[in-house]
Amino acid sequence: MKKKSELLYHGKTKSLYATDEPDYLVAKFNDDITAFNQKKHAIIEGKGSFSNHFNAFIMQKLKEEGVDNHFQSKLSENQSIIKHLKMLPIECIVRNRAAGSFCKRFGIEKGQILDPATFEFCLKDDALSDPMINESILLTLNLATKGQIAAVKKISQRVNNILEPLFDDSQFILVDYKLEFGLFHGAILLGDEFTLDTCRIWDHDTKEIFDKDRFREDLEGGVMPFYHEVARRVGLR
Ligand code: UDP
Numbered sequence: 001m002k003k004k005s006e007l008l009y010h011g012k013t014k015s016l017y018a019t020d021e022p023d024y025l026v027a028k029f030n031d032d033i034t035a036f037n038q039k040k041h042a043i044i045e046g047k048g049s050f051s052n053h054f055n056a057f058i059m060q061k062l063k064e065e066g067v068d069n070h071f072q073s074k075l076s077e078n079q080s081i082i083k084h085l086k087m088l089p090i091e092c093i094v095r096n097r098a099a100g101s102f103c104k105r106f107g108i109e110k111g112q113i114l115d116p117a118t119f120e121f122c123l124k125d126d127a128l129s130d131p132m133i134n135e136s137i138l139l140t141l142n143l144a145t146k147g148q149i150a151a152v153k154k155i156s157q158r159v160n161n162i163l164e165p166l167f168d169d170s171q172f173i174l175v176d177y178k179l180e181f182g183l184f185h186g187a188i189l190l191g192d193e194f195t196l197d198t199c200r201i202w203d204h205d206t207k208e209i210f211d212k213d214r215f216r217e218d219l220e221g222g223v224m225p226f227y228h229e230v231a232r233r234v235g236l237r
Contacts (some may be wrong), residue, residue: 001028002081008078012038013051013197019081023184024072028079029055031174033197033223036217037126042215046080050227051195055079057236058163067155067192070182085182085191088144091130092156093120095176096164099200102176111207113183117164124180151188152181158192167201170233172210175200196227 002019004026005067009016017026029048036042052074059071069092072081085190095118102118121138122130138144156179167174177199180192192198200209208225210218 003077004075010135013048014193018102023084025082025084026043026079027052027082028194029194030078033215034211035212037129040216044215044223046224047227048161050231051197052078052080054227054236055193055195056178057231057234058131059190061166062159062190062194064164065158067162067190070184075091082191083184083189085184087124087180087182087191088148088152088188090108090133090138090144090152090181091124091178092181093122093176093181094118094156094160095120096160097173097200097202098115099175099176105116110169117160119153121152148181148183148188155179155181155188155190163194166234168204170230170235171204172201172230172233173204173207175202196230201230 003026004019005018007015007018011014011067013030013032015028015030017028019026031043031048031053032041032047032092033047034045056071059069062069070083074080074084094115095102097114098112099110102108103110121133123133125132135149137151140148141222159179169236179190181188182191196210198210199211200213202208204212210230214223214226
């Protein structure tokens, strides 16, 4: 039994605590929801516990399908035990459809199918607004090695091969999402979270929004009823 100890990090939506085993942390999902680089913020009761359960569900699915990741077990309604990774300072954004910044940057119509899916690296740096970065720059700035970049690309592709059909089977379109990775005893593992705060999901037929864009755009009907409907349709509860 791993015992939770001191707070190591208080992020936008999660807090990380040490445990009595250096290889493991406790991740606590908070009720905060933020957007536009924290310019918009709210507390949504129950979102932390929802995200904890949803993340556990997705990470367990990925593990069952052979994509190892940092998730270990749920500890409580809003906390999970995770492996202690040394995070790479990059995000990998996977896109199956054009939305958000992709449409703005490349002048592509929202909803256009992206086939093959695109994989895009961003530097994790809020002060710089997470600029897009490529392999050459990552290598030159010593932010990742060739082997690490290859592992990140391979895992991201496998994640998409699993998750895109999983949501498709539940009559949803997995539009785009963000993945993060870290090192655990020298190996690259998927880390951070996969929740409805870090992806875009639309109803297959109506294209209705079921993700954090509901909060970004102040859509009528709020956020949680839609998050619960995604959980219901994918078979989580
Ligand atoms: N995303 C995220 N965290 C980030 C950046 C992006 O979770 O720091 C997710 C975002 O929710 C969306 C996808 O990655 O599902 C692509 O985001 P995009 O680049 O279109 O940026 P946005 O439109 O959110 O500014």
